[in-house]
Amino acid sequence: MEATIDVQGIHKRYGRTVAVDGLSFRVEPGLVTGFVGPNGAGKSTTMRIVLGLDSPDAGSAVIGGKRYASLRTPLREVGALLDASAIHPGRRARDHLLWMAHSNGIPRRRITEVLELVGLAQVAKRRAGGFSLGMKQRLGIAGALLGDPPVLMFDEPMNGLDPEGIHWIRGFLRSLAGDGRAILVSSHLMGELQDMADRLVVIGRGRLIADTSVRELLAAASDNRVFLRTGSRSEAMTVLANAGATVAITDRDAVTVSGLPAERIVALLTDARLPFSEIGQHRASLEEAYMELTRESVEFNAGEPS
């Protein structure tokens, strides 16, 4: 089976709320695809539709060309972690994995393997109700890995993880992708995906905003702007504006300049005898790039009066 997820024009509405509105994207093998959007953008709904849990009003979602519901041993094809707390609190971690393994005829020894893989081997006999959110996330990841599937989907896997856990999961997902698996990771915080995702599917209000590689996105957001720190901010702005640049204030003694290359800016400032302490290519963070992309589609914006 080809390790891909293909989402084609899915629509989903719950009552009067449109959750997903004509979304299409593709998740490729060997890459970590970040699935980003603000809360309520439709990420979880999309994932549920891919897993055959919710049925779309229109469109289709297939895994390796097949509908999820047609898979006979789905845990071998797709691993998913939707909600880490969706476990019975009275069941031991090991037994939780045991019933999942039984349902797809997965041998028992695999349970020990995945528990070791996620670092839960020591607490396998404890009841899941006593687990921290981080431990639950690890248990959920263990469940997703049970069938050693080529396609993996994780919904907000870093929620509740401590920095060490986040560091672990980054490396872990990268290594899974390195095996040639297709990995879809959702997050509402673009920062979490930094240094992990290869591609990004950005959605807002159920619609696709961007489907791009991380590198392209960062380049586009940086937009050849130059960062400048100077004590004589207003004079510098006048000089640069006269030379045809667009200047934006970013701090008390800092501006970003677009429309002029860095060398030209240095020459202009030197000619005008204006001092500066720092100049360089502006590097947008993923966060910044994301804010720019989703500015129009933020649904729950706390700062804005509605």
Added chain:
Amino acid sequence: MTYQSTIQGVRGGFGQLLRAEWTKFWSVRSTVLCLLAAIGLSILLSMFLTFNSTDANEGPHYVDQFGFVYQPLAGDGSVVAHVQSQRDSHQWAKAGVIIKQSLQSGTPYAAVMVTPGHGVRFEATFNTQYTGTAAGGPRWLKLTRSGTSVTGFESGDGVTWTPVGTVTIAGLAPTAQVGLFVSSPPNYVVEKHFAGNDQHEVPTNGEATFDNVSVRPAVPTTLPAAPGPPVRWSFADILDTNRFPGGLAPGGFTETDGAFVVSGNGDIAGSESVSSLEAPTGDDIVKASLAGIQIGLIAFVALGVLYASSEYRTGLIRTTFTASPRRGRVLAAKAAVLGSVVLVAGLIASFGAFLAIQPKLHEKGYEPPAYPYLSLTNETVLRAVAGTALFLTLLALLSLGLGFVLRRSARAITLVLALVLVPQLAGDLIPSIEAAKWMVRLTPVAGLEIQQSRLRFDTAIGPWAGLAVLCGYAAVALLAALWMLRRRDA
């Protein structure tokens, strides 16, 4: 580039699904505790639930009241009569010939008789009974005495006689009273009031016409035929003031050209045999010994509901359907696992409750002869006790179905308990027997009728028909669950 799973040889069959659901069942401590609580509750509550004691065994264990047309018979001899007709006043009305120690109620007797509902019978001393021809209708009857031995015969033509039975009556007086008798037990009418019943007896009047009546001493006396008038027939109302303290309308007889029309009421019977002692409000002690199940079932209902609804509460249902996308099979596997577990637990609970409570029942006066000891080898008892486990199984499946349909534990448990408990409570309260019966017939509580061991005035439906009603409810709930599961987002 594409990765391939290293897990080989997996199959996604129904067997795997059963294994998965069974693992889910035993691996949660509260489920196992709930199951044990269900068994324990059923047994313990059966033991401690108080129900009325009975005084059915106090006083004489017989009834002896009838209309008697008699004359003395000295020594051995026989009495013959042809029952021309008998009024169908009661299925246990009796008409025939009798030999009796004296005119005192309760003294030893032997009689051969016809009944409208139970054919020809030969009965004696309140504890012996033989059955003859099943057919009713006109019949020749004969009793012969030889010492203390009495034999009853019947015949279709008065020529060829068939013995029905023989008894030995120790201490039968040398001169006993012989003749014709007629009895007819009262009918019972139960009136239902708010939270209670009243039972009335309505007397029935038995009547039969006899002809060809003769009494022949065995030894034609060596003395010359006694001169003087032949022995005359007399009539007596034999009254049983213990059983019928109020007395009943007296009987009587007329004789016209050798045809005797005799009337009377009451019954001649021991309490083991019978009919008129078996009041319709008598306790169903098989049902009573399983009373704890009616509380214990709450735990079984909770078990069934939670097996479905807890997956919704925790969100586990999504993991379940991710692992097994064919939802109908998940429902089937859950039903199979739950059904099997509850069947076994139900058998433990019902047999345990039944066996635990028997000594307690005996203490309360439920003893032979009015209440014979119950044995599990008795087909009715076995059906009631084992059937209770089937009732619990079907109830758990109904709960499972509603758990899936409603997805909320509290709602589903409340609904099932309302369906099972409300009809019982309301049935006790509403002052109409028919309405109370329909309450039972139309609700899942009909399934509890599998426990019935005797017909009572308030018996609503047969045992298996009752179970079938519950079966219908369970099937509808499971089909609704299936339809919802397929149609609804998980």
